Amino acid sequence: MRTHFCGLIDEALIGQTVTLCGWADVARDLGGLCFIDLRDHEGIVQVVAEPGGGEGNAAVVATAAKVGYEDCLRVTGTVRRRESVNNKIRTGQVEVVATAIEVLNKAEPLPFHAHENAGEDVRLKYRYLDLRTPKMQRMMRTRIRLVQALRRWLDARGFQDIETPILTKATPEGARDFLVPARMHPGEFYALPQSPQLFKQILMVAGFDRYYQIARCFRDEALRADRQLEFTQLDMEFAWVDEKTVQDATEEMIREVFREVMDVELGAEGEDFPRMTYAEAMRRYGSDKPDLRFDMELVDIAELVKDSEFKVFTDWANADDGRVVALRAPGAASLSRKQIDELAAHAAKYGAKGLAWMKVEDAGKGREGVNSPIAKFLDDATLAAILQATGAQSGDLLLFGAATYKVASDFMGALRLKVGKDLGLVGEGWKPLWVTDFPMFEWDEDESRYVALHHPFTAPAVDDEADLRANAKTAVSRGYDMVLNGNEIGGGSIRIHRSSMQSAVFELLGIGAEEAEAKFGFLLDALKFGAPPHGGIAFGIDRIAALMAGTESIRDVIAFPKTTTAQCLMTGAPSPIPDKQLAEVHIAVRPKVAG
Incomplete structure (x- = not known):
């Protein structure tokens, strides 16, 4: 039906006859001179139907004048150079002078226009x-x-x-x-x-x-x-x-x-992607997929506030699994109370029970230079230590999180991403890295058992089953994720290749021998017959x-x-x-x- 694609018509075809198929993206009737932007999957080319040349041309113009948006067309014509060049499209140096236009299928009025910002629901329906x-x-x-x-x-x-x-x-x-x-x-x-x-x-x-x-x-x-x-x-x-x-x-x-x-x-030419352990990623960024395109990092302040009068801080600073952490938002002291409340609502989605904050209006004035509802609970030495530890400057906003280590890390990591985007701190380009040494297990409070952080077939860093059983809480896996701009794009691990180790992991996950045999007997058998490390x-x-x-x-x-x-x-x-x-x-x- 066609000889060429619309979006591939170029100057090399000037003077040649082509036949194109596509949709009418734009149709304009200028009183007998008609222009149609004809579109296919390769792009758009301008088609011209112009008067003169007898009855044949008159018929072409008449057809072109009736063409509507998204009509399905077949056009034959001669390629020529455009008088008015359009450098915004690949075919902008040329146009096709139509000698025949066939309407293959007339389009009814569409529910939305391609050049409109239609809602997602209507886009997905059609x-x-x-x-x-x-x-x-x-x-x-x-x-x-x-x-x-x-x-x-x-x-x-x-x-x-x-x-x-x-x-x-x-x-x-x-x-x-x-x-x-x-x-x-x-x-x-x-x-x-x-x-x-x-x-x-x-x-x-x-x-x-x-x-x-x-x-x-x-x-x-x-x-x-x-x-x-x-x-x-x-x-x-x-x-x-x-x-x-x-x-x-x-x-x-x-x-x-x-x-x-x-x-x-x-990444840098000639260098491997940087590698960061899970523990370091959570400590510095509150995420196991940190976005390294901006520099904001979490700062642990538990030691600074463990004896303060702010009970939320002291309780978690002295808890075995607690974390008290600060995040410096550069230049954000100008945020309104409403905007800070919106940050608190965002943190709540990730488990925060509240969000403490401190505006540093003049870093050189100590207590007199800060505006914060929690400042009255902190003595001068503690306040000064927090400002120094976070590197706070005049005009900065400090955000604080206190909870279990995981929850505090999660919601402060989410805040880091939101604040970085809201303040325009996220840089251009691509920042890849590997995150390694994930915990082998997480404790599920609801089910009162361990669950696998990656999956049950990930090998532990230790080779001995007794060692794994004795140290399940702190066991590290041989898992690794590839992260790019704050997105986990790939996740994997070295697998368990011995049946006895796989059975030990199932046992720690609360999968008994009978259940393991019913669900995974074929895998346990396969691992007994010379399964290679993989x-x-x-x-x-x-x-x-x-x-x-x-x-x-x-x-x-x-x-x-x-x-x-x-x-x-x-x-x-x-x-x-x-x-x-x-x-x-x-x-x-x-x-x-x-x-």
């Missing part, structure tokens, strides 16, 4: 129109180039692309699984995979050495800007490796992919694509995403299923319980 816009075409093509570059790198280095099952067995985090009824096995269910974790480990036992897969994964959990029910990850696994082998290889891959797709150099990593394709495309929401780089309420507005999913169909899979739906 996703095919949203995806047609140049902005969304650009974002999706960025994702496509990312995946292509990853495959090229992996294929060239001997990684083997192996598919793993979509219908599989429920995981230890079963509440997050999507379940699929097994029609041929009444009362039994498959689960959609949260990741291919166990299968890729078994592939290492099977001798495939280097595996990868662009894998679709599913997790039934609350949605947000960087999370969807179904998502895509680059899954990788290596046999006979340690942490540095995996990190060096994948760092090289990510550098090359950013170079190819974005023409960006990640490790891997998974990269979030959606998240990396969003970073490359310059958008904060992964929905912008997923062709058909769900809303934050887990719905597809275009198709109406999820939807009720007829009773007859439910009966075929031996399912009965219980009435919804009120309240």
Whole structure:
């Protein structure tokens, strides 16, 4: 139907006849002289229908005059140089003088215009129109180039692309699984995979050495800007490796992919990405994925305030698991009380019970130079020590957090990010790093048991099961995350490759021998038959694509995403299923319980 793409018409084609297909982006009738901006996936070119040249041209002009927004057209014409050059588009030096215009499909009035800032709900309901816009075409093509570059790198280095099952067995985090009824096995269910974790480990036992897969994964959990029910990850696994082998290889891959797709150099040339332990990241930034594009750091002040008269500080400063921390917001003393209250509300989302603050109006005047509701509880020496420890300058705002170490770190880390963005302190460019040495376990107060910080198959830093059992609270794992601009883009670990160690970890996680055999017997058996040391990593394709495309929401780089309420507005999913169909899979739906 066509000879060329609209967005690829250039000066080399001047004088040639071309046939184009696309949508009318803009149509203008200037009293017999008509202009149409014709758009396809490669871009826009100007089409001109002008009078003169007999009945044929008159018919072309008449057709052009009736063209509406997003009409689907086929245009034949001659390429010529434009009199009025448009340097904003790739084809801006030329135009196509139409000799034939065919309306392939007339568009009805659209629910929104491509050049409007339409609401997300209407964009998602009419996703095919949203995806047609140049902005969304650009974002999706960025994702496509990312995946292509990853495959090229992996294929060239001997990684083997192996598919793993979509219908599989429920995981230890079963509440997050999507379940699929097994029609041929009444009362039994498959689960959609949260990741291919166990299968890729078994592939290492099977001798495939280097595996990868662009894998679709599913997790039934609350949605947000960087999370969807179904998502895509680059899954990788290596046999006979340690942490540095995996990190060096994948760092090289990510550098090359950013170079190819974005023409960006990640990190300092000739130097590895910086490495930071989990403990250091939480201490300095209150996050296990710190954004290093700005310098604000948390300052521990427990020692300075443990004998103060401010009970909130003293209680947590003297608690075994407590933390009292300060954050200096440069130049933020001008914030109003309402703005500070908004910061407190933000911190509350991450567990804060309150937010103490201090405006440093004149750092040289000591007590007389500060404005704070808590200053009266601090003696002069303590106040001076806080100002010195935080490096406070005149015009700064100090924010304080006190709670358990984890909670204080979490909400003060979240405040650091918000204040950094609000004050315009976040720099340009790309700041990658590795975060390493994660805790092996976290204690879950609600369930009164340990849970795995990464997953139950991550190897501990110790080789002895007795040592792990004796020191579970402080045990460190061989896990590692790649972080970029405050986003975890990849997470992995060296895996447990001995059955006895895997059983010990299950035991510490409250998974008894009988349950472990029922859920993971196939893995425990596989580890007994000469399983090699192995490790891997998974990269979030959606998240990396969003970073490359310059958008904060992964929905912008997923062709058909769900809303934050887990719905597809275009198709109406999820939807009720007829009773007859439910009966075929031996399912009965219980009435919804009120309240």
